[in-house]
Amino acid sequence: MTSLTSDSVLEQLKSIRSPVTGGDIVSLCMVSDILIEEGKVVFSIKINPAQEKEMESVRQAAQEVVEKMPEVTSVLAVLTAEKKPSSPQQPVNDISKRPVAPQVKHIIAVASGKGGVGKSTIAANLALAFVEMGKKTGLLDADIYGASQPRMMGVRPRPDANEDDMVVPPTAHGLKVMSIGFFMDEISPVLWRGPMVHGAIQQLLRDIEWGDLDVLVIDMPPGTGDAHLSIVQNVLLSGVVIVSTPQDVALSEAKKGMMMFQKVNVPVLGLIENMSYHICSSCGHREDIFDHGKVRAAAQKMNIEFLGEIPLNSEVRAAADIGTPLVSAKKDHVISETFRNIASSVWTSLSAEKVGCPAEKSGCGGCCGQC
Ligand SMILES: Nc1ncnc2c1ncn2[C@@H]1O[C@H](COP(=O)(O)OP(=O)(O)OP(=O)(O)O)[C@@H](O)[C@H]1O
Ligand SMILES: [Mg+2]
Incomplete structure (x- = not known):
């Protein structure tokens, strides 16, 4: 006993x-x-x-x-x-008031409504594509209900703390990676109450020594729960990338997720259709397993940028399973090229919208070269 x-x-x-x-x-x-x-x-x-x-x-x-x-x-x-969080109706995306990671130029979330549509896979590949573009990049796995990045990025050890008690993120494939999974492995977070989720996310955000970063990609949990609220309230995102498969059930959940971000003035940087189609590696036959094209159509209808389609492909899955996502494992792969194009479009939107530049908000007038 x-x-x-x-x-x-x-x-x-x-x-x-x-x-x-x-x-x-x-x-x-x-x-x-x-x-x-x-x-x-x-x-x-x-x-x-x-x-x-x-x-x-x-x-x-x-x-x-x-x-x-x-x-x-x-x-x-x-x-x-116990204090209630401020109403999500209020505009909160004022980057100059960001309480965490002020030395990170852009923080973007990769989110969906439905679970299992490929957020973590896309967050990992997108972050690695930013590294290839020469951007100083971090990846934060905020999925308190099932952290994926320690496995996908092939980093396991519990990170060390520095002399200021800040946690130093391990580096994998040129990327700084942090995950709630480093600390909590397999405890059942289903039991966690809302305030605990807020507390854990806040600590995860506050106590990490990211250093100077051009971009931090946050791999979000599925849905629109306490973790999302906590992140939009504490992080002040530059924007969100929404992932969906083309099937109706995923798309309607994605729209709900998107509305949650729009309500709090987080710009939607674009939509990605994942598992968009499948090409048989033996005979070349194409099959639209989860339907096809509905995310592009939805993006057009809502006047939101469509960032691209990623097919259902066993190499994408296998690369993530062995801890080296496709963009790093197979640089010449056509899907790696798609990830790079998506990263480039996202970067262009970040720069064009001038979102996330703290100096701009403080009225520097452009002298920092970022705004
Ligand atoms: N384009 C793809 N081709 C093949 N497999 C994929 C693709 N995208 C994702 N997968 C696989 O599908 C599974 C779910 O993907 P992933 O974990 O990225 O989804 P998620 O949205 O982050 O899930 P969760 O909501 O649980 O966090 C994983 O096994 C992943 O390797
Ligand atoms: Mg995930």
């Missing part, structure tokens, strides 16, 4: 005191949502959002004390606020 229980975790956390009131965080009822799964522990510490800075040391101390428990293999403590 295991001795690792919520009670034993709480017992340890009684040693941690709040610097604000002086009492211990358990007696102050600040600890909640303790999840334990095979040695992995996640819990939240509820705080007044105005005291976030002071409470970071409490979070770290709480995490350390639980890490020392004999049966614990990994711990994630997140600070959560």
